[in-house]
Amino acid sequence: NAGVTQTPKFQVLKTGQSMTLQCAQDMNHNSMYWYRQDPGMGLRLIYYSASEGTTDKGEVPNGYNVSRLNKREFSLRLESAAPSQTSVYFCASSEIVGNGYTFGSGTRLTVV
Amino acid sequence: AQSVTQLGSHVSVSEGALVLLRCNYSSSVPPYLFWYVQYPNQGLQLLLKYTTGATLVKGINGFEAEFKKSETSFHLTKPSAHMSDAAEYFCAVSDPGTYKYIFGTGTRLKVLA
Numbered sequence: 456n457a458g459v460t461q462t463p464k465f466q467v468l469k470t471g472q473s474m475t476l477q478c479a480q481d482m483n484h485n486s487m488y489w490y491r492q493d494p495g496m497g498l499r500l501i502y503y504s505a506s507e508g509t510t511d512k513g514e515v516p517n518g519y520n521v522s523r524l525n526k527r528e529f530s531l532r533l534e535s536a537a538p539s540q541t542s543v544y545f546c547a548s549s550e551i552v553g554n555g556y557t558f559g560s561g562t563r564l565t566v567v
Numbered sequence: 568a569q570s571v572t573q574l575g576s577h578v579s580v581s582e583g584a585l586v587l588l589r590c591n592y593s594s595s596v597p598p599y600l601f602w603y604v605q606y607p608n609q610g611l612q613l614l615l616k617y618t619t620g621a622t623l624v625k626g627i628n629g630f631e632a633e634f635k636k637s638e639t640s641f642h643l644t645k646p647s648a649h650m651s652d653a654a655e656y657f658c659a660v661s662d663p664g665t666y667k668y669i670f671g672t673g674t675r676l677k678v679l680a
Contacts, residue, residue: 497672558610
């Protein structure tokens with residue numbers, strides 16, 4: 456089925472460990488996004504990629520890096536995980552601004 | 568900078584009653600406006616959107632929203648709540664001149680039998 460695929464769905468990390476969250480979309484969308492969702496805070500933008508070859512910081516980029524590998528794939532890396540990065544992470548994609556986002560099902564990350 | 572305010576982090580309604588979830592935005596430039604629904608342990612699903620044209624927008628599952636420029640509001644309504652409507656609802660607006668959306672903090676809807 457067409458959509459946004461995120462892997463893994465669940466992950467537990469120890470403080471200081473690194474990991475990469477993967478996201479792929481098969482809708483030929485130009486723009487891709489990474490959000491984190493925390494209780495009472497809604498969704499906050501971490502990084503986004505308006506088009507292949509470009510990336511920009513969002514509201515809460517500290518502690519994260521991203522790679523727009525190609526038009527389909529946009530990965531999020533935590534170099535040294537901290538407990539404050541415990542969250543649910545969502546990847547989204549969009550063809551044009553007015554169409555809305557298509558979201559993945561999320562990655563639930565716990566840092567202990 | 569654009570901001571979004573959702574009044575009421577929790578709303579409870581009886582089954583069959585009117586659902587009203589409130590959303591206000593800050594931009595003086597009419598943005599694109601969206602409502603998303605999130606069921607437990609799932610991603611967000613687009614309910615409806617306003618871009619241009621008719622200010623009353625109909626979405627899925629019987630929901631609708633009205634864009635009121637003078638009130639900078641985009642409230643979500645449904646005439647008769649169903650148990651299956653229990654979920655968290657997010658209002659989002661486009662950030663003018665960017666590719667980004669700004670999300671509200673969400674309203675969790677509880678439907679009472």
